[in-house]
Amino acid sequence: MIKSNISAKPLRTMLYVPANREEWIRKAPKYQADAIILDLEDSVPMNQKEMARDIVSRVIPELAASGVTVIVRVNDLSTGMTEDDLSCAVSEGIYSISLPMTTGPQDVMELDRLISVEEDRKKMPSRCVLIDPGMETATGIRSAYQIGLASDRVAHMGVGGGKGGDVARALGYRWTPQGTETLFIRSKVLLDARAAGVPYPVTGLWQDIADKEGLKDFAIQSRDIGYNGMSVIHPSHIPIVNDVFSPTKEEMSEWVGIIDAMNHVQSSGGAAVSYNGSMVDIAHEKTAKEMLEFARELGLFSE
Numbered sequence: 595m596i597k598s599n600i601s602a603k604p605l606r607t608m609l610y611v612p613a614n615r616e617e618w619i620r621k622a623p624k625y626q627a628d629a630i631i632l633d634l635e636d637s638v639p640m641n642q643k644e645m646a647r648d649i650v651s652r653v654i655p656e657l658a659a660s661g662v663t664v665i666v667r668v669n670d671l672s673t674g675m676t677e678d679d680l681s682c683a684v685s686e687g688i689y690s691i692s693l694p695m696t697t698g699p700q701d702v703m704e705l706d707r708l709i710s711v712e713e714d715r716k717k718m719p720s721r722c723v724l725i726d727p728g729m730e731t732a733t734g735i736r737s738a739y740q741i742g743l744a745s746d747r748v749a750h751m752g753v754g755g756g757k758g759g760d761v762a763r764a765l766g767y768r769w770t771p772q773g774t775e776t777l778f779i780r781s782k783v784l785l786d787a788r789a790a791g792v793p794y795p796v797t798g799l800w801q802d803i804a805d806k807e808g809l810k811d812f813a814i815q816s817r818d819i820g821y822n823g824m825s826v827i828h829p830s831h832i833p834i835v836n837d838v839f840s841p842t843k844e845e846m847s848e849w850v851g852i853i854d855a856m857n858h859v860q861s862s863g864g865a866a867v868s869y870n871g872s873m874v875d876i877a878h879e880k881t882a883k884e885m886l887e888f889a890r891e892l893g894l895f896s897e
Contacts, residue, residue, distance in 0.1 A: 598721045598722075598724065598746045598747050598749075599719055599720060599721045599722050600689075600721070600722045600723070600724060602724060602749035602750070602793040602794055603628075603663065603794070603891060604628070604794050604822050604823065604888055604891050604892055605628040605629045605663070605750060605794060605796060605822070605823045606628050606822070606823040606824075606835060606836050606838075606839035606840065606892070607627040607628050607629070607823060607824070607825075607826050607831075607832050607835045607836050607839075608627060608628065608629040608630070608631050608665060608750075608796065608823065608824075608825045608826065609622055609625060609627035609629070609630050609631065609825075609826050609827075609829065609832060610631045610633050610637070610667075610799070610825060610826070610827050611630055611631065611632055611633065612633055612637035612638055612646075613632040613633055613634045613637075613638055613646035613647075613649055613650050613666070614637075614638045614639075614642045614645055614646040614649065616649045616653070619632065619649065619653055619657075620653070622662075622829075623657065623660065623662050625829035625832050626832060626833075626836070627826065627829075627832050627836075628663060628823065628836070629662075629663035629664070629665050629689065630657065630662055630663070630664055630665065631665045631666070631667050631692060631825065632650050632653070632654075632664065632665070632666045632667070632683075633666075633667045634646055634647065634650065634666060634667060634668055634669060634679050634683070635667050635668065635669050635670070635694050636694075643669075643675065643678075647678065647679065647681075647682040647683075648682070650666060650682050650683055651682035651683075651685060654666075654683070654685050654686075654687045654688055655685065655686055655687045657687065658686070658687025658688070658689075659687065663689045664687060664688055664689055665688075665689055665690045665691070665692055665726065666679070666683035666688060666690075666691055666692065667691075667692035667693075667694060667728075668680060668683060668691060668692070668693060668694075669694070670693065670694045670695035670696075670701075670728075671693075671701055671704060671705070672695070676693075676705070676708065677708060680708050680709065680712050681712065684709055684712035684713060684716065684718070684723055685716065685718075686716075686718060688723055689723075689724060690723060690724035690725060690726050690747075690749060690750065691705065691709060691723060691724070691725055691726070692725075692726040692728060693705050693725065693726070693727050693728055694728040694730060694760075695728060695730050695731055695734070695760065696727040696728050696729060696730070696731065696734045696741060697731050697733045697734050697737075698733055698734065698737045698740065698741065699737060699740040699741050699743070699744035700744075701727070701734075701741075702725060702727050702741055702744035702745050702748065703744050703745060705725060705745075706725065706744070706745040706747055709723050709725070709747070721746075721747065723747065724747050724748070724749040724750070725745055725747040725748050725749065726748070726749065726750040726751060726796075727741050727742075727748060727751055729741075729751070729752065729753035729761075729783050730753075730759075730760035730761050730764065731760070731764050732764045732765060735753060735761075735764075735765075735779055735782070735783060738751070738753075738782065738783045738786035738787065738790075739786035739789055739790050741786075741790075742786055742787050742789070742790025742791070742792045743790045743791075748790070748792055749792065749793055749794060750792070750793075750794050750795065750796045750823075751783070751787045751792045751795055751796070752780070752783055752784060752787060752795040752796045752797045752798070752821055753776075753779050753780055753783040753797065753798060754776070754780070754797050754798010754799055754824070754825070755767070755769075755773070755775070755776030755779060755780060755798060756769065756798060756799065756800075756801045757769035757801055759801075761776070761779070761798075765779070771805075771808050771811075773812055773815060777815075777819075780797055780816065780819065780821075781819055783795075784797075784819060784820050784821060788820070794822040794823065795820070795821050795822060796821060796822060796823045796824055796825065797816045797821045797823075797824045797825075798824065798825060799824060799825045799826055799827050799831075800812050800813070800824075800826070800827075800831065801827065803827070803828045803830065803831075806830070806831075806834060809831055809834055809835070810834050810838065813834065813835050813838040813839065814838055817838050817839055821839075822839060822888075823835070823839050824839075840889075840892065840894060841885060841888065841889040841892075841894060841895070845885070846885075846886065846889055846894070846895050848870070848882075849881075849882035849883075849885050849886050850882075850886070851869060851870070852869055852874050852878055852879060852882040853879055853882050853883060853886075855867045855869045855874065856874065856875075856876070856878075856879040
């Protein structure tokens with residue numbers, strides 16, 4: 595497999611913005627999400643798709659120039675609109691393409707091919723655009739591991755499971771605020787993504803704009819099982835989610851302490867040490883180093 599030429603970055607929050615709402619797009623950076631998703635799919639009426647594509651092609655370079663991480667959600671391959679979407683979305687400054695309704699690895703491979711065509715046509719660096727496959731179908735969720743392996747461009751993959759949406763229709767569950775009905779699929783896709791080497795798995799959004807406590811609980815549960823971030827649909831959700839998915843000062847201090855303790859014991863020939871009442875060894879040291887690197891990439895930690 596040819597290696598992607600762009601490095602994935604940790605994204606705690608990805609804010610959806612309808613691509614036909616230029617004034618909303620231009621306001622979006624001030625809310626400080628880690629990335630903005632310009633949505634050409636469900637939030638754009640059919641008679642405004644072309645207008646939305648024009649907006650996308652104009653705003654991507656401007657947003658990227660100001661340091662904004664830009665993702666574009668295109669229409670799924672079955673619609674026949676994906677190539678038209680990519681013709682405007684694949685341009686200098688784009689970070690990744692989000693593909694909804696992914697049914698299997700063949701969809702990701704086809705999207706990879708189409709992106710390569712656009713990169714070549716526009717004389718962009720080869721393989722500089724990443725992919726986020728949307729897990730919204732039963733076959734896609736079942737094939738998540740193969741989807742994660744289908745392209746080295748896959749960087750942010752996961753599943754949510756909101757109320758009454760595509761995933762609910764595909765699986766037939768009845769939504770609850772506690773999320774027990776989607777915990778299995780969220781955990782399953784997370785495991786598949788990690789096993790496939792997807793760098794930064796992200797989960798789906800919280801639909802109730804006013805229910806901030808529910809949002810926080812869902813974000814905490816998602817972080818606890820291993821996700822690195824989630825998509826959001828309202829600016830008021832961004833600070834809550836950013837906070838949940840950010841390592842705390844106490845966590846970073848503990849990771850530094852573990853590394854220091856291990857350095858000390860290893861210098862005297864040991865391989866394990868008691869730290870804060872718990873026995874730690876090389877495995878804990880590796881975890882601490884990885885988590886500090888995650889915090890460093892978020893700009894939250896420095897030596």
